[in-house]
Amino acid sequence: MKIALAQFNPTVGDIAGNARKMAAMIDRAAEAGADLVAFGELSLLGYPPKDLLLKPQVIHDNLAALHELAGHCTRIAALVGYAGPNEEAVGRPLRNWVALLADGRIAAQYAKQLLPTYDVFDETRYFEPGEAVQVAEIAGHRVGLTICEDLWNLPGLPDGQRQLYHENPVAQLAEAGAELMINVSASPFVVGKHAFRRELFAAQARQHKLPILYVNQVGGNDELIFDGCSCAFDAGGELIAQAKDFEEDLLVVELWGRGPGAGGRGEKPTTSPLVHRPPTPDPQLPIFPVREGVASLHGALVLGLRDYCRKCGFGDVLIGLSGGVDSAVTAAVAVDALGASHVHGVSMPSRFNAGESLTDARKLAENLGMTFQVVPIESIHKAYETTMSPVFEAVRPGEPAGVAEENVQARIRGNILMALSNKCGYMVLSTGNKSELAVGYCTLYGDMSGGLAVISDVPKTMIYKLAHWFNRDREIIPDNTLRRAPSAELRPDQTDQDTLPEYDVLDAILERYIERCQSRFDIVAAGFDEAVVNDVIRMVDTNEYKRKQAAPGLKVTGRAFGFGRRMPIAQRYRPLGKGPIL
Numbered sequence: 001m002k003i004a005l006a007q008f009n010p011t012v013g014d015i016a017g018n019a020r021k022m023a024a025m026i027d028r029a030a031e032a033g034a035d036l037v038a039f040g041e042l043s044l045l046g047y048p049p050k051d052l053l054l055k056p057q058v059i060h061d062n063l064a065a066l067h068e069l070a071g072h073c074t075r076i077a078a079l080v081g082y083a084g085p086n087e088e089a090v091g092r093p094l095r096n097w098v099a100l101l102a103d104g105r106i107a108a109q110y111a112k113q114l115l116p117t118y119d120v121f122d123e124t125r126y127f128e129p130g131e132a133v134q135v136a137e138i139a140g141h142r143v144g145l146t147i148c149e150d151l152w153n154l155p156g157l158p159d160g161q162r163q164l165y166h167e168n169p170v171a172q173l174a175e176a177g178a179e180l181m182i183n184v185s186a187s188p189f190v191v192g193k194h195a196f197r198r199e200l201f202a203a204q205a206r207q208h209k210l211p212i213l214y215v216n217q218v219g220g221n222d223e224l225i226f227d228g229c230s231c232a233f234d235a236g237g238e239l240i241a242q243a244k245d246f247e248e249d250l251l252v253v254e255l256w257g258r259g260p261g262a263g264g265r266g267e268k269p270t271t272s273p274l275v276h277r278p279p280t281p282d283p284q285l286p287i288f289p290v291r292e293g294v295a296s297l298h299g300a301l302v303l304g305l306r307d308y309c310r311k312c313g314f315g316d317v318l319i320g321l322s323g324g325v326d327s328a329v330t331a332a333v334a335v336d337a338l339g340a341s342h343v344h345g346v347s348m349p350s351r352f353n354a355g356e357s358l359t360d361a362r363k364l365a366e367n368l369g370m371t372f373q374v375v376p377i378e379s380i381h382k383a384y385e386t387t388m389s390p391v392f393e394a395v396r397p398g399e400p401a402g403v404a405e406e407n408v409q410a411r412i413r414g415n416i417l418m419a420l421s422n423k424c425g426y427m428v429l430s431t432g433n434k435s436e437l438a439v440g441y442c443t444l445y446g447d448m449s450g451g452l453a454v455i456s457d458v459p460k461t462m463i464y465k466l467a468h469w470f471n472r473d474r475e476i477i478p479d480n481t482l483r484r485a486p487s488a489e490l491r492p493d494q495t496d497q498d499t500l501p502e503y504d505v506l507d508a509i510l511e512r513y514i515e516r517c518q519s520r521f522d523i524v525a526a527g528f529d530e531a532v533v534n535d536v537i538r539m540v541d542t543n544e545y546k547r548k549q550a551a552p553g554l555k556v557t558g559r560a561f562g563f564g565r566r567m568p569i570a571q572r573y574r575p576l577g578k579g580p581i582l
Contacts, residue, residue: 001035001036001138001139001140001141001254001255002032002033002034002035002036002252002253002254002255003034003035003036003037003038003182003213003252003253003254003255004025004028004029004032004034004036004037004038004250004251004252004253005037005038005213005214005215005230005232005243005249005250005251005252005253006022006025006026006029006037006038006039006040006215006250007040007215007216007217007218007228007230007243007244007248007249007250007251008021008022008025008039008040008043008217008218008248009217009218009219009248009307010040010043010044010045010046010047010217010219010221011046011221011311012045012046012047012048012049012050012052012221012222012311013045013046013049013052013058014046015044015045015058015061015062015065016065018043018044018045018046018065019044019065019068019069022039022043022044022069022078022080023069023072025037025039025250026069026072026073026076026078028250029076029250029252030075030076032250032252033252034076034252035076035077035138035139036076036077036078036079036138036139036143037076037077037078037079038078038079038182038184038213038215039078039079039080039081039184039215040081040184040185040186040215040216040217041081041096041098041112041147041148041184041185041186041217042081042082042083042096042186043080043081043082043184043217044062044065044066044069044080044081044082045058045062045081045082045083046217046221047186047217047221047226048120048121048186048221048224049083053083053094053126054126058083059083059084059085059094062082062083063082063084065082066080066082066084066099066101066106067106069101070099070101070104070105070106071104072101073101073102073103073104074103074104077100077101077102077107077138077139078100078101078102079098079099079100079101079145079182079184080098080099080101081096081097081098081147081184082097082098082099083095083096083097083126083127084097084109086111086127086128088128091128092124092126092127092128093128094126094127094128095111095112095127095128095129095130096111096112096115096123096126096127096130096147097109097110097111097112098110098112098145098147098184100136100138100145102138107136108134108136108145109134110130110133110134110136110145110146110147111128111129111130111131112127112129112130112147112148112149112150113129113130113131113133113150113167113169114129114149114150114152114153114164114165114167114169115127115129115149116148116149116164118164119558119559119564120188120223120224120555120562120563120564121149121564133145133169133172133173133176135173135176135177135178141179141180142177142178142179143178143179143180143181143182144170144173144174144176144178144180144181144182144210145173145181145182145184146169146170146173146181146182146183146184147183147184147185148183148184148185148186148187150169150170150183151169151170151181151183151185151200151201151204151212151214152200153165153167153168153169153170154168154170154200154203154204154207155168170204170208171208173208174208174209174210178210179210180210180211180212180213180255181204181208181210181211181212181213182212182213182214182215183201183212183213183214183215184215185214185215185216185217186216186217186226187216187217187226188224188225188226188555189224189225189226189227189296189300189555189556190555190556190557190558191293191296191297191300191556191557192292193227194227194229194245194290194292194296195292197214197229198231198239201214201231201233202233202237202238202239203237205233205234205235205236205237206235206236206237209235209236210235211232211233211234211235211255212232212233213231213232213233213253214230214231214232214233215230216228216229216230218246218247218248218249218303219303219307220303220304220305220306220307220308220311220554221307221311222308222552223552223553223554223555223560223562223563224555225300225301225303225304225554225555225556227245227246227296227299227300227303228243228244228245228246228247228248228249229242229243229244229245229290230242230243230249230251231243232251232253239287240253240286240287241253241286241287242286242287242288242290243288244288245288245290245291245296245299246291246299246300246302246303247303249288251286294462294465294466294469295469297458297462297466297556298333298336298466298469298470300554300556301333301337301454301455301458301554301556302333302336302337303337304454304554305317305333305334305337305338305429305452305454305554306337306338308452308554309337309338309427312427312451314425314426314427314451315338315342315425316338316342316343316344316424316425316426316427317334317338317342317343317344317426317427317428317429318344318345318346318417318420318421318424318426318427318428318429319331319334319343319344319345319346319428319429319431320345320346320347320348320413320417320428320431320447321345321346321347321361321364321365321372322347322353322357322361322431323347323353323354323356323357323358323359323360323361323364323481324357324481324484324486324487325463325464325467325477325481325482325486326431326432326433326436326455326460326463327361327431328360328364328467328477328478328481329455329463329466329467329470329477330429330431330454330455331343331345331364331365331368331370332368332467332470332476332477333454333455334370334429334454335368335369335370340368340369340370341369341370341371343368343370343371344370344371344372344373344424344426345361345364345365345370345371345372345373346372346373346374346375346416346417346420347361347362347372347373347374347375348374348375348376348377348412348413348416349374349376349377349378350376350377350378350381350409351378351381352409352491352492356480356484358374359480360478360480360481360484363478364476364477364478364481367475367476367477367478368476375416377409377412377413377416380412381408381409381412384408384412385405385408388405388408392404392405406491407443407446409446410443410446410447411443411445411446412446413446413447414443414445414446414447414448414449415449417449417450418449421451427450427451427452428449428450428451429450429451429452429453429454430447430448430449430450430452430453430454430456430550430551431447431454431455432447432448432453432455432456432550433455433456433458433459433460433463434455434456434457434458434459434460434510434557434560434561435459435460435461435500435503435506435507435510436460437453437456437546437547437550437553437561438510438514438539438540438543438561439500439506439510439536439539439540439543440539440542440543440546441496441499441500441539442546444546444549448546448549448550448551449551450551451551452551452552452553452554453550453551453552453553453554454553454554455553455554456550456551456553456554456560456561457553457554457555457556457557457560457561457562458556458557459503459507459510459511460486460503460506460507461503461504461507462507464482467481467482468482485497486503501532501535501536505528505532506536508528509523509528509532509533509536509537510536510540512526513536513537513540514540514559515557515558515559519575519578520533520534520537520575521575521578541571544567544568544569545569547561548569
C-alpha cells in the first residue's frame with residue numbers, strides 16, 4: 001500500500017486557494033502510484049482558523065469545497081480535514097473532522113476526540129469532541145484515523161509530562177483491528193519539539209505494534225509556525241521516512257504486508273525499506289535531516305516572517321538599525337526570508353549614540369545588501385525637550401531628567417518608522433527580544449512599534465547564539481556589534497546592565513518563571529540570588545500591560561507572550577508559602 005503524506009502550506013480562510021493546492025497534490029500523489037494521500041488537520045480552512053469558525057458562511061464554504069474536492073478523488077483516495085456540523089441536539093455546533101474521499105464521494109469521516117485547551121489551543125471553544133473511533137477500508141487495508149491530539153495521549157509520556165485525557169483513541173483503534181494508523185495534524189513548532197514527537201510516536205507504534213504515519217501542516221499563520229517534518233514509523237517504532245522541515249513536501253511511503261486478500265483481516269503489515277519520494281526518477285534519501293537548535297530556530301523565524309508578509313500582503317519590511325545585536329539579527333532573518341531588495345534599514349542617531357553604532361549599522365546593511373538611510377533625530381529631540389521641559393517642571397518641580405525624557409527618543413524613532421511605513425507601504429519589524437519584553441525594558445509607542453515582532457520569543461542569550469550562527473561562514477553581523485556591551489543609548493554611557501542582571505542570569509530566571517511557572521521560592525532554592533529573583537519577578541508581573549499592546553510575535557518557545565499566555569493585567573497575587581498544601 002502506498003500512502004502519500006501531503007505536507008502543504010495553507011492560508012487560513014483561503015478555502016478556494018487551499019482546495020486548488022490540495023487538488024494539485026492529489027494529482028501528484030496519483031501519478032506517483034499512491035493509493036491514498038493524507039493532508040493535515042483542518043486542511044481546507046488552515047489551522048488555526050480561530051473565530052472564523054463562528055461564521056456560518058465559512059462553514060458552508062468549507063463544506064462546499066470538501067464536496068468539490070471529493071469529486072476530484074476518482075483515481076486515488078484522500079484524507080482531508082474540515083470543520084463540519086455536530087448532528088447531535090446537544091453540544092457545540094461543530095466538530096473537527098477528517099473525511100475519507102474516494103470514488104468521487106465522502107466514503108467515511110472521523111471527528112477528533114481529544115480537544116486541546118492548553119497554551120495556544122482553544123478547541124473546546126468551537127468543537128464538540130467525537131465519540132467513536134473510525135477504522136476505514138482503504139486499498140484492502142484497515143486504516144485507523146486520528147487527528148493531532150488523539151495521538152498524544154500515551155500513558156507514561158516522555159519527560160514525565162502529565163497524561164491529560166481519559167480516552168485513548170489509539171488504543172481503541174488497535175483493539176478495533178486497525179492495521180496501521182494515520183495522524184493528520186497541525187502541530188506548531190517549538191525549539192526541540194520534533195525530538196519529543198519522534199519519541200512519542202515511536203512509543204505509540206511499539207506499544208500497539210502498528211505502523212504510524214504522521215502528516216503535519218507546514219508554514220506560518222500569525223504567531224504560529226508549523227515545521228512540517230511529516231514522518232512514518234514501522235510497527236517496531238523505527239523511523240522509516242521523514243519529510244523536509246519548514247517547506248512543502250510530498251512523501252510517499254510504501255507499506256508491505258498481508259491484507260485481507262492475502263492472509264486474513266487483522267494481520268499486522270510489515271514495513272518495506274522501499275520508501276521514496278516523487279516525482280524525481282532517482283530515489284532520494286527517505287529520511288530528510290531535521291534542523292535542530294539554533295539552525296531550527298533560524299528556519300522557523302524565516303518561515304514565520306516570510307509567510308506573515310506573504311499572507312498579509314506585505315512585500316517589503318522596514319527596520320530601525322541601532323547598531324545593536326537585536327536589530328542586526330532581525331535584519332539578517334528578514335533578508336533570508338524576503339531577499340535583500342525587500343528589506344530597508346534606517347538609522348536614527350541622537351547625541352547619545354556612539355559613533356560606532358552608526359558605523360556598525362551601516363556595515364551590517366552593506367554585508368546584507370539591504371538599503372540603508374540615516375535620519376538624525378537630534379533637532380526633533382531638542383524640539384521635544386524645549387516643548388516638554390516647562391511642562392515637566394510644572395508637574396515635577398526640580399526633578400532631574402529621567403526615564404520619561406529618555407523614552408522621548410525611542411518614541412521619536414517609532415514615529416519616524418511608522419511615517420516611512422505609511423508613505424512606502426513597508427511593514428515595520430519591531431526588534432525587541434523576549435528578555436526585554438519580559439521585564440518591560442522597552443518603550444510603548446517607541447521601539448515596540450511595528451507590525452510583527454520577529455524575535456520577541458527569543459531570549460537575549462539565544463540572540464547572541466543566533467548572531468554567531470549567521471557569522472559561521474563570513475561576517476554578516478559586525479564583530480564590533482557582538483563585542484560591545486548592549487545598550488539602549490538613551491543617556492550617556494548607558495548599558496542594559498545598569499538596570500538588568502547579566503543576561504545569562506536573567507534568562508535562566510525568566511525561563512523558570514515564565515515557561516516552567518516556578519515560584520520565587522523554587523527559583524531561589526535553585527541557587528539564584530533572592531533579591532535578584534524578587535526584582536525580576538516584580539518587573540515581569542508589573543509589565544503585563546505593555547505586552548498586551550505589543551506587536552504579534554513569532555512563537556518559538558514552549559510559552560510565548562501571545563494569545564497562548566493569558567495573564568491578568570490588574571492582579572496582586574503574591575505567593576503565601578513555599579509549596580503546595582497537598
